[in-house]
Amino acid sequence: MLMGQSRSRLRPMLRVLVVRLLKFNCLFLLILMMKSLVSLGTALERGKAEGRKVRLAVIDHVTSMPCVVIPIKELVQICREEGVDQVFVDAAHAIGCTDVNMKEIGADYYTSNLHKWFFCPPSIAFLYCRKSPKSPDLHHPVVSHEYGNGLAIESAWIGTRDYSAQLVVPSVLEFVNRFEGGIEGIKKRNHDTIVEMGEMLAKAWGTHLGCPRHMCASMIMVGLPACLGISNESDTLKLRTHLRDNFGIEVPMYYRAPKEGEVGAITGYARISHQVYNKDNDYYKFRDAVNQLVGNKFTCTLLSK
Numbered sequence: 001m002l003m004g005q006s007r008s009r010l011r012p013m014l015r016v017l018v019v020r021l022l023k024f025n026c027l028f029l030l031i032l033m034m035k036s037l038v039s040l041g042t043a044l045e046r047g048k049a050e051g052r053k054v055r056l057a058v059i060d061h062v063t064s065m066p067c068v069v070i071p072i073k074e075l076v077q078i079c080r081e082e083g084v085d086q087v088f089v090d091a092a093h094a095i096g097c098t099d100v101n102m103k104e105i106g107a108d109y110y111t112s113n114l115h116k117w118f119f120c121p122p123s124i125a126f127l128y129c130r131k132s133p134k135s136p137d138l139h140h141p142v143v144s145h146e147y148g149n150g151l152a153i154e155s156a157w158i159g160t161r162d163y164s165a166q167l168v169v170p171s172v173l174e175f176v177n178r179f180e181g182g183i184e185g186i187k188k189r190n191h192d193t194i195v196e197m198g199e200m201l202a203k204a205w206g207t208h209l210g211c212p213r214h215m216c217a218s219m220i221m222v223g224l225p226a227c228l229g230i231s232n233e234s235d236t237l238k239l240r241t242h243l244r245d246n247f248g249i250e251v252p253m254y255y256r257a258p259k260e261g262e263v264g265a266i267t268g269y270a271r272i273s274h275q276v277y278n279k280d281n282d283y284y285k286f287r288d289a290v291n292q293l294v295g296n297k298f299t300c301t302l303l304s305k
Contacts, residue, residue, distance in 0.1 A: 054084045061091035067219040076106045098217040119172045121165045190218035194274040197283040198222050204287045219273045223266040229299035230268030238303040247289040
């Protein structure tokens with residue numbers, strides 16, 4: 001069973017195996033904890049139909065677009081109760097962004113990037129593998145002299161790979177500890193500030209946030225004014241480019257297709273983030289740019305001309 005972005009990443013690898021993919025949808029805007037838990041349970045029941053067994057569940061911890069912190073501990077627990085063989089958590093955004101505790105989460109595998117929220121250069125990540133009778137069967141995909149000496153040893157030397165990026169991790173740990181409360185303090189301030197700025201933007205534009213504040217970490221979705229006329233994903237890309245070229249603002253955007261019969265729906269959302277280098281003026285600038293577009297009666301149809 002695959003969830004979110006992980007599904008598209010794993011599909012090419014699964015073509016060589018006899019695997020049945022199960023899609024688990026979490027509803028954006030209605031993504032309350034109980035809904036996601038029930039949805040997972042339903043997906044697992046489908047997977048076990050006709051005597052089949054769910055071998056692997058791949059679940060996001062923090063989704064990227066739209067951004068939501070998934071109730072990962074509860075989902076892993078459901079997988080255990082339903083007899084799923086193994087659980088892999090794709091947590092690309094997690095470390096440095098939200099709480100990460102391997103024992104509490106209880107997954108068999110957990111991986112996260114350090115370049116997104118932990119101040120490291122690209123190519124730095126970690127893979128956690130829970131000790132179990134199955135763990136000795138894990139091997140690095142590049143087979144070399146250390147094959148059979150354990151995954152950690154096998155991963156330590158991979159031919160001509162440039163290892164210099166990994167050498168900065170101790171310095172990064174020293175850097176984050178310069179801030180009050182270390183990484184925990186950074187995460188809390190990022191969360192509190194992004195919620196505050198998200199609420200400020202939603203109020204200024206007469207819209208709403210894309211999820212409850214407790215389901216966001218250092219990123220949050222904010223509805224864009226419906227009068228901008230965002231009618232498809234192409235419009236979000238063009239509007240993003242327009243803001244970059246004309247206002248010096250870079251912000252990812254998400255298109256939510258309206259439901260049948262929905263009138264005046266908010267179909268465009270901006271994903272705003274906060275890190276230690278951001279200032280309140282960054283968000284005020286974004287607010288004022290969108291207000292200027294609205295005041296000028298701008299719509300996305302103008303970008304197609």
